[in-house]
Amino acid sequence: MEIQVRQMTDNDAPAVQKLSEQLGYVLSISEIKNNIRETISSKDHIAFVALHDRKIVGWIHAFKALFLGSISFIEIGGLVVDENCRSKGIGKKLIDRIKEWSLEKGINQVRVRSQVKRKEAHQFYLNNGFVEIKEQKVFQIMLW
Numbered sequence: 001m002e003i004q005v006r007q008m009t010d011n012d013a014p015a016v017q018k019l020s021e022q023l024g025y026v027l028s029i030s031e032i033k034n035n036i037r038e039t040i041s042s043k044d045h046i047a048f049v050a051l052h053d054r055k056i057v058g059w060i061h062a063f064k065a066l067f068l069g070s071i072s073f074i075e076i077g078g079l080v081v082d083e084n085c086r087s088k089g090i091g092k093k094l095i096d097r098i099k100e101w102s103l104e105k106g107i108n109q110v111r112v113r114s115q116v117k118r119k120e121a122h123q124f125y126l127n128n129g130f131v132e133i134k135e136q137k138v139f140q141i142m143l144w
């Protein structure tokens, strides 16, 4: 399967939005478009799409995570491959591109937080050389 990977643009918003639904997220196309614009205008964020026959079949977003008390790392903020195109190495290609970007930025650590329920994704990350380092709970407060 011939796959190209290129940087995401805001024109990709409709396809990115459709794939995001497979992740369980439901933003509108214009909300996704705004997020893409913010992402691509920041030097600390990056997003790539994978194409097959010029159709978007996957996307990945990552950013430099800066914490006051620890060494910076690259964190994967979102990754999805079209459910009709899985197990063909597309996810691996997108991860490899993020690894390259991380090295270009002089950062040797890439992390991803993955929900406990996403068992198949966990196997995918282990296959790609990631090791599990901790489990977390996430807390939130709504301000309006």
Ligand SMILES: CC(C)(COP(=O)(O)OP(=O)(O)OC[C@H]1O[C@@H](n2cnc3c(N)ncnc32)[C@H](O)[C@@H]1OP(=O)(O)O)[C@@H](O)C(=O)NCCC(=O)NCCS
Pocket: 022, 023, 078, 079, 080, 081, 082, 085, 086, 087, 088, 089, 090, 091, 092, 093, 112, 113, 114, 115, 118, 120, 121, 123, 124, 127
């Ligand atoms: C995780 C995901 C991005 C992998 O993409 P992909 O293009 O299928 O990945 P690759 O082809 O490079 O690797 C496939 C491997 O990942 C694992 N895997 C991925 N999805 C799987 C599934 N549904 N069931 C079982 N194993 C799966 C397997 O180890 C698989 O190896 P195999 O093809 O030899 O069985 C894709 O399954 C996906 O989009 N899942 C839904 C969204 C998601 O969970 N994203 C991650 C959020 S943290």
